[in-house]
Amino acid sequence: xxxxxxxxxxxxxxxxxxxxxxxxxxxxxxxIFGIIGKSGAGKSTLVRCINMLEKPTSGKVIIDDKxxxxxxxxxxxxxxxxxxxxxxxxxxxxxxTVFDNIAFPLELIGASKEGIQKKVADLLELxxxxxxxxxxxxxxxxxxxxxxxxxxxxxxxPKILLCDEATSAxxxxxxxxxxxxxxxxxxxxxxTIIIITHEMxxxxxxxxxxxxxxxxxxxxxxxxxxxxxxxxxxxxxxxxKSVINMELPEGVAKMGVTDQPAPDRDMLVxxxxxxxxxxxxxxxxxxxxxxxxxxxxxxxxDYIQDEPFGYLxxxxxxxxxxxxxxxxYIKKLPIGSEVLGYxxxxx
Numbered sequence: 001x002x003x004x005x006x007x008x009x010x011x012x013x014x015x016x017x018x019x020x021x022x023x024x025x026x027x028x029x030x031x032i033f034g035i036i037g038k039s040g041a042g043k044s045t046l047v048r049c050i051n052m053l054e055k056p057t058s059g060k061v062i063i064d065d066k067x068x069x070x071x072x073x074x075x076x077x078x079x080x081x082x083x084x085x086x087x088x089x090x091x092x093x094x095x096x097t098v099f100d101n102i103a104f105p106l107e108l109i110g111a112s113k114e115g116i117q118k119k120v121a122d123l124l125e126l127x128x129x130x131x132x133x134x135x136x137x138x139x140x141x142x143x144x145x146x147x148x149x150x151x152x153x154x155x156x157x158p159k160i161l162l163c164d165e166a167t168s169a170x171x172x173x174x175x176x177x178x179x180x181x182x183x184x185x186x187x188x189x190x191x192t193i194i195i196i197t198h199e200m201x202x203x204x205x206x207x208x209x210x211x212x213x214x215x216x217x218x219x220x221x222x223x224x225x226x227x228x229x230x231x232x233x234x235x236x237x238x239x240x241k242s243v244i245n246m247e248l249p250e251g252v253a254k255m256g257v258t259d260q261p262a263p264d265r266d267m268l269v270x271x272x273x274x275x276x277x278x279x280x281x282x283x284x285x286x287x288x289x290x291x292x293x294x295x296x297x298x299x300x301x302d303y304i305q306d307e308p309f310g311y312l313x314x315x316x317x318x319x320x321x322x323x324x325x326x327x328x329y330i331k332k333l334p335i336g337s338e339v340l341g342y343x344x345x346x347x
Contacts, residue, residue, distance in 0.1 A: 004049075034210035035196050036203050039198065051085060086164070088169050102148065143178060272310075289329060295315040
């Protein structure tokens with residue numbers, strides 16, 4: 001368990017910059033936890049506070065009941081063996097081969113040659129680079145370099161793996177392969193993985209839970225599917241828009257949407273689904289229970305890991321009172337819903 005208690009981080013003297021403003025988080029053993037935010041939000045500072053590369057100005061970092069913020073330098077060095085880290089720009093040693101880059105942390109702790117040979121061989125197989133062990137970083141693609149970085153981070157058998165924008169320098173296909181590797185490592189080894197990113201697609205693909213950081217403050221957190229389908233912060237709303245279109249279709253926007261009901265207007269509603277309810281016949285139920293018609297203008301169903309979620313934009317067509325009753329029925333269902341406005345009725 002990783003527990004952050006009211007972490008603050010302030011830089012500077014007279015002109016102070018408050019990078020973190022009272023961050024509290026609890027991250028469970030073995031989960032993949034995402035921390036997402038825009039540039040300058042404080043996410044990289046936060047991850048560096050977890051392994052104490054940055055010492056918090058105040059607050060506590062507690063890992064497995066050990067308070068890192070109360071440790072001296074030698075105690076911290078020993079504890080950091082349990083925390084691996086991979087970076088956006090790989091940070092490989094250009095004068096060392098793939099094998100020697102992975103071996104480097106083992107050499108620092110005085111491991112035997114035999115022990116290093118076996119450990120590195122196992123890690124090369126894990127990340128799929130056995131045939132590249134004698135190459136130098138300049139001979140590798142970006143994805144291969146990151147695989148070396150992952151193997152090096154795992155050399156000390158850490159319990160926690162911190163990933164600071166680990167896929168930001170990679171193309172989408174390579175990013176997908178790296179994320180699949182991280183998921184496999186998490187499943188095989190039970191390592192807790194913390195993903196720092198500004199890419200919603202990364203969170204959607206790999207994370208169990210996510211925290212949204214904005215201006216050094218956690219704005220919201222929870223299961224990815226919950227935060228994704230019902231974002232409350234502007235930051236998350238912006239990120240969700242980057243991977244799924246929740247805007248009104250252009251043709252609908254041109255229909256003359258207003259915010260006031262009228263006898264000659266019909267109710268425009270957006271529905272949000274997740275989990276098993278995604279398969280429920282909601283539209284059919286509305287039509288069956290009320291003397292209204294329903295027109296589906298836009299719909300989308302996707303998956304976060306194995307959990308389905310979806311959006312529908314519908315028009316409830318009928319008498320104003322029946323429209324209102326139908327929407328009140330919708331509000332009682334285990335789905336998200338909102339009235340987007342009212343559109344002219346097509347006679």
